[in-house]
Amino acid sequence: MSGESTVAIGLLLPDVLGTYSDAGNATILAQRLRWRGIAAEIRTITARDVPPTGCAVYLLGGGEDTAQLFAADWLRRHDQLRRTLETSAVTLAVCAGLQILGRSMTDSKGKHYPGLGLLDISTAPGRQRAVGEVIASCAVPGVGSLTGFENHRGVTTLGPDIAPLGRVVTGTGNGTREGGRHRGEGVLTERIIGTYLHGPVLARNPALADHILQQATGQILPALELPDQAALRQTYLRGHAVSG
Amino acid sequence: MVVQTPGVGPVATAPSGQLSLGWWTRAAVHAGLVTAGLSRRLGLGAGSIIGGRVTLVLDRHALRHLAAGRRVVLVSGTNGKTTTSHLVAAAVRTAGRVAHNAGGSNMADGAVAALAEARDAEYAVLEVDELHLAAVAEAVDPAVVVLLNLTRDQLDRATEVGAIASAVGGALARHPGTVVVANADDPMVVSAAKSATRSVWVAAGASWLGDATSCPRCGNTLTFTEPGWQCSCGLARPAPDWWIEGSKACTADAVLPLDIRLPGQVNRSNAAMAIAAACAVGVPADQAAAALREVDVVAGRYAVVHRGEQELRMLLAKNPAGWAGMLSILGEPRPLLVIINAREADGRDTSWLWDVPFEQFGSRQVVASGERAADLGVRLSYAGLEHRTVADPLAALKALPAGQIDVVANYTAFHQFRRRLGREREVAG
Ligand SMILES: [Zn+2]
Numbered sequence: 224m225s226g227e228s229t230v231a232i233g234l235l236l237p238d239v240l241g242t243y244s245d246a247g248n249a250t251i252l253a254q255r256l257r258w259r260g261i262a263a264e265i266r267t268i269t270a271r272d273v274p275p276t277g278c279a280v281y282l283l284g285g286g287e288d289t290a291q292l293f294a295a296d297w298l299r300r301h302d303q304l305r306r307t308l309e310t311s312a313v314t315l316a317v318c319a320g321l322q323i324l325g326r327s328m329t330d331s332k333g334k335h336y337p338g339l340g341l342l343d344i345s346t347a348p349g350r351q352r353a354v355g356e357v358i359a360s361c362a363v364p365g366v367g368s369l370t371g372f373e374n375h376r377g378v379t380t381l382g383p384d385i386a387p388l389g390r391v392v393t394g395t396g397n398g399t400r401e402g403g404r405h406r407g408e409g410v411l412t413e414r415i416i417g418t419y420l421h422g423p424v425l426a427r428n429p430a431l432a433d434h435i436l437q438q439a440t441g442q443i444l445p446a447l448e449l450p451d452q453a454a455l456r457q458t459y460l461r462g463h464a465v466s467g
Numbered sequence: 468m469v470v471q472t473p474g475v476g477p478v479a480t481a482p483s484g485q486l487s488l489g490w491w492t493r494a495a496v497h498a499g500l501v502t503a504g505l506s507r508r509l510g511l512g513a514g515s516i517i518g519g520r521v522t523l524v525l526d527r528h529a530l531r532h533l534a535a536g537r538r539v540v541l542v543s544g545t546n547g548k549t550t551t552s553h554l555v556a557a558a559v560r561t562a563g564r565v566a567h568n569a570g571g572s573n574m575a576d577g578a579v580a581a582l583a584e585a586r587d588a589e590y591a592v593l594e595v596d597e598l599h600l601a602a603v604a605e606a607v608d609p610a611v612v613v614l615l616n617l618t619r620d621q622l623d624r625a626t627e628v629g630a631i632a633s634a635v636g637g638a639l640a641r642h643p644g645t646v647v648v649a650n651a652d653d654p655m656v657v658s659a660a661k662s663a664t665r666s667v668w669v670a671a672g673a674s675w676l677g678d679a680t681s682c683p684r685c686g687n688t689l690t691f692t693e694p695g696w697q698c699s700c701g702l703a704r705p706a707p708d709w710w711i712e713g714s715k716a717c718t719a720d721a722v723l724p725l726d727i728r729l730p731g732q733v734n735r736s737n738a739a740m741a742i743a744a745a746c747a748v749g750v751p752a753d754q755a756a757a758a759l760r761e762v763d764v765v766a767g768r769y770a771v772v773h774r775g776e777q778e779l780r781m782l783l784a785k786n787p788a789g790w791a792g793m794l795s796i797l798g799e800p801r802p803l804l805v806i807i808n809a810r811e812a813d814g815r816d817t818s819w820l821w822d823v824p825f826e827q828f829g830s831r832q833v834v835a836s837g838e839r840a841a842d843l844g845v846r847l848s849y850a851g852l853e854h855r856t857v858a859d860p861l862a863a864l865k866a867l868p869a870g871q872i873d874v875v876a877n878y879t880a881f882h883q884f885r886r887r888l889g890r891e892r893e894v895a896g
Contacts, residue, residue: 238680238688242619244787247821247849254849270681270688287627289686355815372816421818426845451835451844451856458841 229262230440233278233312235320238269239294243374245284245317247423251432252280259444270297276307279439283320285375285421288330291319298323298339309341313439314415317424318375321409321417322346325379342410342417343382349398352376357394357420358463359408362386366430369408370459371420379410386411388418392463395419414438427455492532495522496583499529519576522583530575533582534607537566538748539591541607543600543635544615544656546789547737548573550729551615552594553765554741558755559748564588571766574599575606590748597631601638604645611747612639612663613648613740616673617655618788619819629683632659639663646747648740651707654696658683661702669743670694670707671736709743711735716742716756723756728763733792767885774888776869779804781885785813785877787822793875794824800831802867806860806876806884807837813878817842825850836863837880860884861891 234249249265256263268274270293281304286294298305308314314324322328325344328336338345352375359369369389378398381387387397387407396408396419409418416435418424425432429452433444488496499522522529540559542552549571556567566585568577573596582591595603597617604612617632632655639647640662649660651668660666682689682698689696697703709718716723716739723742725735738759745755764770772779782797784790797803809817817839825847833854835843844856857863860880864872876884 241822243816244818244821247818247846250821250849254851287629289629290681293681293686372818374816421816423818423821426821426842426849449845449848451841451848454841454856455845458839 229264230256230280230436231264231266231275231278233266233268233275233281235268235274235281235283236270236294236297237267237284239290239297240284240286240320242287242290243285243318243421243423245282245320245421245423248282248284248315248317248425248432251423251425251429252282252436255429255432255436255444255447256440258447261440261442274301274304276303278307278312280435281308281312281314283314283316283323285318285320287319291323291328292330292336294319295323295328295336295338299337305339305341308339308414310414312414313435315425315435316415316417317421318373318377318419321419322377322379324415324417328377331376342412342415343385344379344410344417346377346379348376349378353395353398353419355394356459357396357408358392358460359389359394359396359420360392361389361428361431362411363388363431363434366428366434368392368456368460368463369418369420369424369431370427370456371418371422371424373419374421375419377419381407381410388416427459488532492529495529496533496586498522499580499583518583519572519578519580522576522579528606530579530582530603530606533579533586534591537582537589537591539593539607539609540611540613540744540748541593541595541600541604541609542613542615542744543595543597544613544650545597545618545786546792547615547733548594550734550765550768551613551737551741551744552592553762554727554738554759555613555744556592557761558741558745558750558758559590559592561754561758562745562748562750563590566591566593568593569766575603578603578607597635600631601634604635604638604642608642609645611646611648611744613744614650614656614660615671615737615740616650616653616788617659618653619786628655632656632683635659636662648744648747650736650740651705652694652696654689654698654702654704655683657705658702666705667709667743667747668705668707669736669740670710671740672711672732709739711739718752721752723752725756725759727759729765729769730798731792731796733795767881772888774864774891777864777867778871779864779874779888780871781881782873782875783878783881784875787819790823790875794827797828797873797875800829802832802834802870802872803828804834804836804860804863804867804872804874805843806863806874806880807835807839807843808877808880808883809839809842810879813880820846825852828852832867834863834866836860837876861887 237246253263324341325338327345329347354374361369388409388411391406401407499518566588568581573594578593636659643664646665647660647663648667650656650671652673684702685700695704742755770781784793835856840858847854
């Protein structure tokens, strides 16, 4: 049904990794394109489907432990998709979705599981669950402060050559310090944005949504004013830099 | 017409006479009642929670002692427990006196308070929070447990739905005398209720399966083939003992009118569960069904409030499943005021708004309100719903026309709004 000019957004495994309403990120990306006159479609890819490899953007959400291992296993079985994520598409991975893309994950009993290996990160359970609001300053130029709600036990350690998406101002984020100094939140590579922020993250951080869309389409997108958006950011960023 | 309760053997008769308590429990109950009365006189609210808490501090076995000798029905699930417990209480009241936590205080302290305030009631109908169901069931040895549904509620509550289901399953396995009246259409409920010795399955429907597309037992993807569902591991929808056809509740040998005043398909499901539960404690089904007509307002929900030229229908929905059920209640496109807060009792994380199918609300006048009006407003824009945003709910009413208006609020927003409307009336005299 999609023509050449339709941007396809692949929502991966919402039936498995749909616990924290991160599917909203797909709606947000599609609507922001449509409002600018660019055709967009959301392809919902469940565990029963053979995943299409032609999407410009792929999304992975958060989920509970069993679901996370199931999703990691499913992704490993679909090598074509793995190669697409590695070489051509732009991916937004949230929480469990972020952990899956790393080298390894450790469960609460200390058992190790391999990740997809697309990111040089590893995740192990922390002492206690990190639940609450997060503010981070985003490393993507022009995005400003990131706001979101985290709910996870994972502590994610980044390899030496991979940068976080932002620096934590309040909250936990990755739970580790980048270069032993600043506390990091998520990861940022050329193709993959990983974060612990729900909200969904793109509802609260429209500049990050547009960054993803510009990466995926290669187009510079005109600014978009949405009612209530400024008030929403004001709600969560009161007293912090609100730009973006 | 007397209907044999399906799936359940002969029903024991209710015990009668004064229930005896040990002197220490008696003293603890007395202290709790005095505190509750004092709290009420000081205008600190209904007083039942603080009273129950005092009793429990003085005697931590108070719940067990107060429940002893009564036929207890526990009503639990993520959505509909307040409404369903009111329906069950109305039905059981046709057979005898009933202790009921009607105000919706649904943890152990609320149960203690309800039992303490109705010492001579031979029945108890207790709404219980699903996180506390296993513990309360251990204490009261219920005659019946009603399990409506188990879905994700507040995202920042650390406990996962699967963990709740297995705790409930464990408690049911330890009480072989308990009859579980369970929703056959909810896979999570079925996995919890499977461990009960005696079960009555009700095809009560599932309005939202966001958490239940994978098997609660093995994690595999469930296969849904109307009206059933199944998994390769063997977990499947049980054959229902009760089902709904139009506005009738049916068993293999009876058809009963679901002649209720509460709106929507979701409440017909609650009513069918309530009739099945009342039958399980020995109330004749037709007698139970007839009693449900008595219920029109449930802890302020479904009330119609007249304010100037406007007629507000007060509705509560606090999670995606609750909202999905709300779609059947908000039939005709009346103007809509939605009020959203994100306090402790609501869950601090507003992400769940993105799992509410606002896209299906069609064209109607909508005003977004509450302490998280902006979160809601952004969500509505992306859903393509034109709306206005006014954070203060009373001010928001000014943006809506005269006539009938549906007000849907989440937990603390609902109660705040009710209180403010109430205060307005007092001032107006
Ligand atoms: Zn299974």
